[in-house]
Amino acid sequence: MTSARVLVTGGAGYIGSHACKVLAARGYEPVTFDNLSTGWAQAVKFGPFVQGDLMDRAALAAAFAEYQPVAVMHFAAFSQVGEAMVEPGKYWRNNVLGSLNLVEAAVEAGCLDLVFSSTCATYGEQDGVLLTEDSVQQPINAYGSSKRAIEEILRDFRAAHGLRTVIFRYFNVAGADPEGEVGECHRPETHLIPVMLEAIDGQRPELVVHGTDYPTPDGTCVRDYVHVMDLAEAHVLGLDWLRAGHESRVFNLGTGAGFTVREVISHARAATGHKVPHREGPRREGDAASLVSGSQRALSELGWDPTRSSLKTMIKDAWTWHRTGGYSG
Ligand SMILES: NC(=O)c1ccc[n+]([C@@H]2O[C@H](COP(=O)([O-])OP(=O)(O)OC[C@H]3O[C@@H](n4cnc5c(N)ncnc54)[C@H](O)[C@@H]3O)[C@@H](O)[C@H]2O)c1
Numbered sequence: 001m002t003s004a005r006v007l008v009t010g011g012a013g014y015i016g017s018h019a020c021k022v023l024a025a026r027g028y029e030p031v032t033f034d035n036l037s038t039g040w041a042q043a044v045k046f047g048p049f050v051q052g053d054l055m056d057r058a059a060l061a062a063a064f065a066e067y068q069p070v071a072v073m074h075f076a077a078f079s080q081v082g083e084a085m086v087e088p089g090k091y092w093r094n095n096v097l098g099s100l101n102l103v104e105a106a107v108e109a110g111c112l113d114l115v116f117s118s119t120c121a122t123y124g125e126q127d128g129v130l131l132t133e134d135s136v137q138q139p140i141n142a143y144g145s146s147k148r149a150i151e152e153i154l155r156d157f158r159a160a161h162g163l164r165t166v167i168f169r170y171f172n173v174a175g176a177d178p179e180g181e182v183g184e185c186h187r188p189e190t191h192l193i194p195v196m197l198e199a200i201d202g203q204r205p206e207l208v209v210h211g212t213d214y215p216t217p218d219g220t221c222v223r224d225y226v227h228v229m230d231l232a233e234a235h236v237l238g239l240d241w242l243r244a245g246h247e248s249r250v251f252n253l254g255t256g257a258g259f260t261v262r263e264v265i266s267h268a269r270a271a272t273g274h275k276v277p278h279r280e281g282p283r284r285e286g287d288a289a290s291l292v293s294g295s296q297r298a299l300s301e302l303g304w305d306p307t308r309s310s311l312k313t314m315i316k317d318a319w320t321w322h323r324t325g326g327y328s329g
């Protein structure tokens, strides 16, 4: 019997490739659909690869026709806050129009279960409160706005076409597959933890701390970090939730523990045994002071158990992956 196939957009990227690994381990066949704009063909290890662009409706229709997936996991997007501030059109076009194409193609193909990567960036600036799924969504950058718009597209397609969705609003994803098959590899890297690791091993002169005058305990931004393998596990739970006939649902994926940039730097020293060369710089436009999940919903309703999401484990796994050199080409 063939395994149930899942179309994974962005499956060649950081989070999508880890989701493919966990899908395959749970008996699904992940079919990656990715244009390799920020992903890697070498990261596609657990199922077929369709090199295609969300902007190409014909390529999407062909992928649905050929593979007949039972569901979609939609990771493909541009996702850097700093870049979104200077190139908002790039974010609105790729993320929103690309997602609209995907959702229309899925509905046309009768593939109505979809798991979507949204973000806590849709909550924006909220005075340090813990964020639940019912918190108001008031993004402060084009990336967050584009993701909120996609959530609205999904809502309308649920009502009109019977689409069924699990929307995951992730907090900050970190770490790597502890078995080293896949990991985080962005060129250039912008995320805090891999940037710190590049500074430690001399691939860049130093980490620049973006802003030290935020209204937080030490003046640097607070984020809630979650391990990419825990996140991937949550996606399979979300998929199974839909396939079991449950209602469409939104889940935050975070741990509820917030860490400042300075705290992450000191954990990195402890986890790697090396000092992180760093200096203080100005704020990065578009950054909220604090984003921390205040929700237990994924734990109580999905039975999610994020066992790897301590900062120590995330930094250790990222460091182990980093020292393999990542992907090449
Ligand atoms: N990394 C985080 O901390 C984080 C947090 C919250 C939400 N997210 C969301 O998770 C998803 C995955 O993020 P990631 O960190 O793995 O990013 P990533 O850049 O590593 O992966 C994105 C993948 O999508 C592909 N892609 C982009 N546009 C495409 C298009 N038009 N057609 C086909 N493929 C396309 C890229 O080539 C890449 O492989 C994104 O939707 C992002 O917004 C990430």
Ligand SMILES: O=c1ccn([C@@H]2O[C@H](COP(=O)(O)OP(=O)(O)O[C@H]3O[C@H](CO)[C@@H](O)[C@H](O)[C@H]3O)[C@@H](O)[C@H]2O)c(=O)[nH]1
Residues within 6 Å of the ligand: 079, 080, 081, 082, 118, 119, 120, 121, 170, 171, 172, 173, 190, 191, 192, 193, 195, 207, 208, 209, 210, 211, 221, 222, 223, 261, 284, 287, 291
């Ligand atoms: O060189 C750096 C990189 C980051 N930071 C800070 O570290 C924190 C985390 O930054 P980063 O790792 O770039 O993540 P975010 O900007 O918080 O965005 C990530 O996390 C969001 C959820 O918070 C996701 O939606 C995004 O896709 C994902 O890129 C922020 O305060 C940054 O200002 C620095 O000080 N120096």
